[in-house]
Amino acid sequence: MTRVAVYNQAGEKVSETELNPAIFGLEKLDPYLVHFAVRAQRNNSRAAIAHTKNRGEVSGSGKKPWKQKGTGRARAGSVRSPLWRGGGVTFGPTSNRNFSIKLNQSAFRKALYTVLSDKIRENKLVIIDDISANKTKDLSAKLSTIASKAGLGKKQVLVLGSHNKDLERAGRNLPNAKVLMAGSLNIFDLLKYDPIVTKDALEVIEKTYGTVR
DSSP states (O other): OEEEEEEOTTSOEEEEEEEOHHHHOOSSOOHHHHHHHHHHHHHHTOOOOOOOOOTTTSOOOOSOSSOSSSSSSOOOOOTTOTTSTTOOOSSOOOTTOOOOOOOOHHHHHHHHHHHHHHHHHTTOOEEESOOOOSSHHHHHHHHHHHHHHHTOOSOEEEEESSOOHHHHHHTTTOTTEEEEEGGGOOHHHHHHSEEEEEHHHHHHHHHHHSSOO
16 A cells, blocks of 8 residues: 555645555556547547538528520539639538547546556645635635645645535636546646645545446
8 A cells, every 4th residue: 555644734744644556556657548538538528619601501592693505604503602702611610520539437547547646656646634715815825835845836736525615616716726526537637737635535536436337
C-alpha cells in the first residue's frame, strides 16, 4: 500500500493514510492511453455548430430558369445550383457531423489510474481531512495555503466525496481552481489541475472506479 500524508485545511500534516495501489500505484504508465482518453473526452463534448445549406435547403424556385436550347445561354436547371450566386454550397460543413470517439470503460479506468499514479509519483496530489468555506475568497485562500505548503502548482481541483453547496458555490468563480465530485472524475481536469482530495472522496473513488461493473 502507498502511504501519503494527510493535511488539514491550514496546510499542516496531521496524519497518514494508505492508498489503493491498484488505483494510485501503477508501476507501468501508459501515456498513449491517456492521450487517447483526452481526445475522446474533448471530441465527445464537441458540438457541430457550423452548417451550410446545400441546394435542397436554400430558398428559391424549383422551376427551370429558361428552356434548355435556343437561348444562347448555358444550360441551367435551377436557381439553387451551387454555380449560381445565392445557390447551395457544395461539400460544406453540416451540423449532422459526429466527432465522438468510443472509449471503453476499462480503457478509461486505466487512463484514470495512470494519471492518479503519476500525480502521486510527482507529489502533485494531496489528501486533506476536511475543508469548509462559505465565500470564494475564503476557499481561494485555503486552497492556496494547502498548495503552497504541499508543493502543488498554481491550479488546483478540489475533489469532494459528496455534494457541498457552499464549496461548489464558492468555487464557481475561481480562475485557477475547480470543484469536482469523486464520482465524476475526468482525465482532462486531472491533467490540467493538481488534485486536492478529501478523505471521504477516496472511498468514493475506490467504490466507483475500483471494480468493473
